[in-house]
Amino acid sequence: xxxxxxxxxxxxxxxxxxxxxxxxxxxxxxxxxxxxxxxxxxxxxxxxxxxxxxxxxxxxxxxxxxxxxxxxxxxxxxxxxxxxxxxxxxxxxxxxxxxxxxxxxxxxxxxxxxxxxxxxxxxxxxxxxxxxxxxxxxxxxxxxxxxxxxxxxxxxxxxxxxxxxxxxxxxxxxxxxxxx
Amino acid sequence: xxxxxxxxxxxxxxxxxxxxxxxxxxxxxxxxxxxxxxxxxxxxxxxxxxxxxxxxxxxxxxxxxxxxxxxxxxxxxxxxxxxxxxxxxxxxxxxxxxxxxxxxxxxxxxxxxxxxxxxxxxxxxxxxxxxxxxxxxxxxxxxxxxxxxxxxxxxxxxxxxxxxxxxxxxxxxxxxxxxx
Numbered sequence: 001x002x003x004x005x006x007x008x009x010x011x012x013x014x015x016x017x018x019x020x021x022x023x024x025x026x027x028x029x030x031x032x033x034x035x036x037x038x039x040x041x042x043x044x045x046x047x048x049x050x051x052x053x054x055x056x057x058x059x060x061x062x063x064x065x066x067x068x069x070x071x072x073x074x075x076x077x078x079x080x081x082x083x084x085x086x087x088x089x090x091x092x093x094x095x096x097x098x099x100x101x102x103x104x105x106x107x108x109x110x111x112x113x114x115x116x117x118x119x120x121x122x123x124x125x126x127x128x129x130x131x132x133x134x135x136x137x138x139x140x141x142x143x144x145x146x147x148x149x150x151x152x153x154x155x156x157x158x159x160x161x162x163x164x165x166x167x168x169x170x171x172x173x174x175x176x177x178x179x180x
Numbered sequence: 181x182x183x184x185x186x187x188x189x190x191x192x193x194x195x196x197x198x199x200x201x202x203x204x205x206x207x208x209x210x211x212x213x214x215x216x217x218x219x220x221x222x223x224x225x226x227x228x229x230x231x232x233x234x235x236x237x238x239x240x241x242x243x244x245x246x247x248x249x250x251x252x253x254x255x256x257x258x259x260x261x262x263x264x265x266x267x268x269x270x271x272x273x274x275x276x277x278x279x280x281x282x283x284x285x286x287x288x289x290x291x292x293x294x295x296x297x298x299x300x301x302x303x304x305x306x307x308x309x310x311x312x313x314x315x316x317x318x319x320x321x322x323x324x325x326x327x328x329x330x331x332x333x334x335x336x337x338x339x340x341x342x343x344x345x346x347x348x349x350x351x352x353x354x355x356x357x358x359x360x
Contacts, residue, residue: 003341007207011334017201021194022327027187127344137338138345141352144335147202148351151328154191158317161183164307165318171328172321176350 003137005113013105015143016098019046022150024094031090035156035176042153045146046093047085048078053100055080057139058107064122064132065111072123152176183317185293193285195323196278199226202330204274211270215336215356222333225326226273227265228258233280235260237319238287244302244312245291252303332356 023031023042031042040048060073085093111117118133155171166172203211203222211222220228240253265273291297298313335351346352 003338004207004209007209010207011210014201014206018198021197021201026194027184027190029184029187030191124344127347130343130345133341134343134345137341137343138349141335141338141342141345141349144331145349145351148328148331148335148354151324151331155321155324155328158183158321161313161317162321163310163314163317164304165310165314165321167307169318169321169325170356171325174328174354 002118003133003140005118005136008136008140009105009108011140012101012143015049015147016094016101018147019049019097019150020094024091029157030154033153033157035153039176040149040153042150043085043090043093044081045150045153046090046097047081049143049146050093050097050100051081051084052076052142053097053104057135057142058104060122061108061111061132061135064120064130064135065117067122069121069123069129072125075125148174149176182298183313183320185298185316188316188320189285189288191320192281192323195229195327196274196281198327199229199277199330200274204271209337210334213333213337215333219356220329220333222330223265223270223273224261225330225333226270226277227261227268229323229326230273230277230280231261231264232256232322233277233284237315237322238284240302241288241291241312241315244300244310244315245297247302249301249303249309252305255305328354329356 023046034041034044055074056076063071063073088096113132118131118136120132121129122132122135124130152171152174155169159166159172162169162172203226214221214224235254236256243251243253268276293312298311298316300312301309302312302315304310332351332354335349339346339352342349342352
């Protein structure tokens with residue numbers, strides 16, 4: 001199944017609202033604890049989503065449309081958000097993300113993509129040749145990956161508290177699958 | 181770490197808003213497709229959450245407080261929602277869940293639990309002796325398990341569409357961990 005632009009945008013537009021509903025003003029038990037050494041907190045995840053929004057998805061879509069396979073996308077620093085989030089509150093990050101997402105969706109709409117555009121190809125610095133359609137689908141999949149991660153980070157804080165129920169709670173068995 | 185009632189309630193109160201933000205009026209691509217045979221759609225998950233809200237969490241807390249270990253909780257039918265969701269729209273289910281959750285939280289507040297209550301014990305029909313604290317933590321963990329499942333069900337719909345990006349998207353590697 002190929003991504004459908006309106007379905008993709010419908011999901012992308014919701015993510016800031018989902019994160020607001022889940023995280024804003026939530027006790028820090030849930031938002032400022034991670035899953036152990038070298039793992040992220042919910043705060044870190046929101047910082048990463050902002051960074052990806054500004055440096056990754058739309059900038060790459062524009063490079064693909066402008067240069068095709070002739071120019072590889074700039075590499076994306078997956079830890080690039082740590083410095084940028086310093087000193088900010090989670091509420092500020094949630095506002096920043098909502099603003100950045102809204103701006104990218106405006107830019108995406110302004111591209112006025114036509115059916116023939118989705119097969120256009122670009123060069124990912126590690127994955128090789130990718131299509132615009134794959135990039136747009138991956139943008140939505142990236143939101144879902146981090147929602148998946150957030151539910152897991154939060155569940156981790158109650159791993160001991162649930163006692164024998166952990167057997168029934170799938171999220172407590174999730175090992176993170178490497179990337180997130 | 182033992183669950184903290186106000187932290188637990190803070191999370192429980194947010195879940196209906198999270199599901200609304202994520203699912204209401206979302207294209208059916210995301211909400212009425214599952215992960216393959218004998219798996220659930222997002223619609224099914226919301227139905228299950230309603231069913232658990234009415235038949236599982238608060239009813240069991242009350243049995244625990246009234247009878248202690250002397251009376252096991254009634255078994256919970258994890259497929260009990262299928263019949264009850266029939267003919268309803270996802271919007272109706274989201275409304276029902278919000279109403280049921282609000283009612284359970286009112287009942288939970290009305291119990292006026294004191295620190296000494298959290299260690300009180302009850303009898304789970306399969307897991308054996310459990311404490312009230314574990315039950316409350318598991319209620320929150322159950323919300324997170326199904327949020328984890330929802331992100332995975334939705335990501336599954338774009339499994340092919342993302343092409344080579346699937347390597348980087350942890351949710352695409354999630355095998356569901358048995359229970360959800």
